[in-house]
Amino acid sequence: MVRALADRAFLPTKSVLEQVGDMMILTxxxxxxxxRPPYPYGGEFVNQFLFALRLCWLPLLISTVAISYGAPxxxxxxxxxxxxxxxxxxxxxxxxxxxxxxxxxxxxxxxxVAGTAITADLGARKIREExxxxxVLGVDPVKNLVVPRFLALMxxxxxxxxxxxxxGIVGGMLATVSFGAPLGPFFSTLLTNASxxxxxxxxxxxxxxxxxxxxxxxxxxxxxxxxxxxxxxxxNQGVVxxxxxxxxxxxxxxxxxxxxxxxxxIIK
Amino acid sequence: MTWLTVxxxxxxxxxxxxxxxxxxxxxxxxxxxxxxxxxALRQAGILILGSTLVIWGLAFxxxxxxxxxxxxxxxxxGAPANAGVFSAWCDLREIIPYAxxxxxxxxxxxxxxxxxxxxxxxxxxxxxxxxxxxxxxxxCATRLLAAxxxxxxxxxxxxxxxxxxxxxxxxxQIGEVSSGGFFLIFWMFQNPPDLLYSLIKGMAMxxxxxxxxxxxxxxxxxxxxxxGTATAKxxxxxxxxxxxxxxxxxxxxxxxxxxxxxxx
Numbered sequence: 001m002v003r004a005l006a007d008r009a010f011l012p013t014k015s016v017l018e019q020v021g022d023m024m025i026l027t028x029x030x031x032x033x034x035x036r037p038p039y040p041y042g043g044e045f046v047n048q049f050l051f052a053l054r055l056c057w058l059p060l061l062i063s064t065v066a067i068s069y070g071a072p073x074x075x076x077x078x079x080x081x082x083x084x085x086x087x088x089x090x091x092x093x094x095x096x097x098x099x100x101x102x103x104x105x106x107x108x109x110x111x112x113v114a115g116t117a118i119t120a121d122l123g124a125r126k127i128r129e130e131x132x133x134x135x136v137l138g139v140d141p142v143k144n145l146v147v148p149r150f151l152a153l154m155x156x157x158x159x160x161x162x163x164x165x166x167x168g169i170v171g172g173m174l175a176t177v178s179f180g181a182p183l184g185p186f187f188s189t190l191l192t193n194a195s196x197x198x199x200x201x202x203x204x205x206x207x208x209x210x211x212x213x214x215x216x217x218x219x220x221x222x223x224x225x226x227x228x229x230x231x232x233x234x235x236n237q238g239v240v241x242x243x244x245x246x247x248x249x250x251x252x253x254x255x256x257x258x259x260x261x262x263x264x265x266i267i268k
Numbered sequence: 269m270t271w272l273t274v275x276x277x278x279x280x281x282x283x284x285x286x287x288x289x290x291x292x293x294x295x296x297x298x299x300x301x302x303x304x305x306x307x308a309l310r311q312a313g314i315l316i317l318g319s320t321l322v323i324w325g326l327a328f329x330x331x332x333x334x335x336x337x338x339x340x341x342x343x344x345x346g347a348p349a350n351a352g353v354f355s356a357w358c359d360l361r362e363i364i365p366y367a368x369x370x371x372x373x374x375x376x377x378x379x380x381x382x383x384x385x386x387x388x389x390x391x392x393x394x395x396x397x398x399x400x401x402x403x404x405x406x407x408c409a410t411r412l413l414a415a416x417x418x419x420x421x422x423x424x425x426x427x428x429x430x431x432x433x434x435x436x437x438x439x440x441q442i443g444e445v446s447s448g449g450f451f452l453i454f455w456m457f458q459n460p461p462d463l464l465y466s467l468i469k470g471m472a473m474x475x476x477x478x479x480x481x482x483x484x485x486x487x488x489x490x491x492x493x494x495x496g497t498a499t500a501k502x503x504x505x506x507x508x509x510x511x512x513x514x515x516x517x518x519x520x521x522x523x524x525x526x527x528x529x530x531x532x
Binding site: 054055057059063066070071074078081095100108109112113117119121123124127128224228229230231232233234236242243244247254258266267 | 271273274275322325326330332333336337340341343344353357361363366370371373374375378379381383385386390491492493495496497498499500503504507508511512514515517518519522523525526528530
């Protein structure tokens with residue numbers, strides 16, 4: 001009885017800790033084999049890069065325009081209209097689009113679209129024992145499959161962040177226009193409040209998001225087991241872990257950035 | 269795989285998905301699902317035990333996020349005592365619905381595809397039909413009913429988790445406003461209709477996610493690989509759907525009326 005209860009509490013915790021440890025080891029191995037010659041992953045890198053680009057451009061476009069038109073655009077716009085200061089919406093978009101929603105929505109879409117596709121792909125190969133076959137042939141799966149995905153997702157996520165910021169600002173423009181206000185003041189407060197620190201913070205953050213997405217997706221794909229339901233299950237677990245990991249990291253990063261760079265939160 | 273694969277996929281399957289959703293909703297609405305009420309209760313139990321904690325966890329993390337952004341923003345406009353406005357609006361109206369939608373899509377949506385898809389692949393759905401059990405009622409409608417029974421409560425508790433996190437971030441962590449001062453502003457800037465609107469938004473997302481998940485699982489094909497691909501595809505449609513529903517909800521409920529206790 002006591003033993004069963006203890007097992008019930010202990011075993012899930014143990015498996016979570018083991019998985020986190022395994023992912024850390026995979027990260028270390030990936031970085032090590034990315035840096036160490038030879039470099040056979042060029043072609044696969046280009047393929048994965050284009051794959052993520054082709055899959056994500058439309059979902060990301062729709063999502064960023066929708067979220068920034070609704071959340072910061074309409075809500076904050078409504079609030080500012082009460083004070084007759086709608087021109088300040090541009091300054092607010094530095095906070096929302098560049099610092100928060102741009103990176104977060106990019107991460108959500110990349111994790112939900114590209115990350116799940118990678119897990120499904122690698123999981124299918126694992127189930128069909130292709131990964132074992134590769135190893136038998138002397139091809140290192142980490143170097144040839146994980147490294148290109150890791151590098152491609154880091155770069156593509158950082159680049160998509162810029163894309164998300166641009167379309168986030170388009171959402172803000174739509175909101176401004178829907179209040180019947182001119183766009184000039186919006187851009188003027190946007191550009192006076194935007195700072196280089198905000199932009200590099202945003203891009204640095206999304207680069208690390210990309211790394212998290214790639215590692216979790218590859219790990220879950222390569223450890224899929226259990227037939228038909230197994231691949232689906234690993235996609236499911238992978239995307240849940242990615243979301244929690246991304247937002248936990250986001251909190252720490254944003255807090256550190258805001259506390260160590262007080263100049264970015266001064267309104268100009 | 270070309271640049272237009274995703275939109276072409278959506279357009280091609282839009283009619284199918286709409287038809288499927290209509291049929292499942294009709295099964296629940298007409299009460300035929302109550303033949304399998306036990307199964308619906310079992311699904312509700314699975315939902316409570318399996319998914320609530322991660323949903324609250326994500327709501328909590330995003331509530332912390334709202335809290336610190338609000339605290340720094342209101343400090344920068346020289347009114348740190350007003351961090352409550354930002355927290356109240358950010359949590360209740362926008363971020364908690366999104367957090368709920370994201371985690372529903374990730375945990376419940378893909379879980380449904382994996383589960384029902386595996387049944388389709390191993391011919392269990394055909395076996396159900398052969399035994400004279402309507403598989404759509406037994407598998408899809410019961411899950412929708414379970415979601416409708418359980419999720420409003422899960423959602424309201426998620427709002428609570430977000431509020432708690434914002435309180436911790438603003439009052440305990442940043443500490444520029446007293447607890448009483450925070451709550452005065454915080455409660456002044458929201459009222460029960462806001463909670464109801466937020467709940468409607470969250471439930472619309474949840475309904476969409478359950479239906480899309482059930483559709484992709486029910487129509488999965490192509491072996492174990494097919495289940496994985498269907499799971500990934502359902503996620504694409506779900507994350508976009510969550511954002512679109514969120515935007516429409518904001519536009520409908522708060523677009524023309526800020527519902528703020530300021531001015532006339």
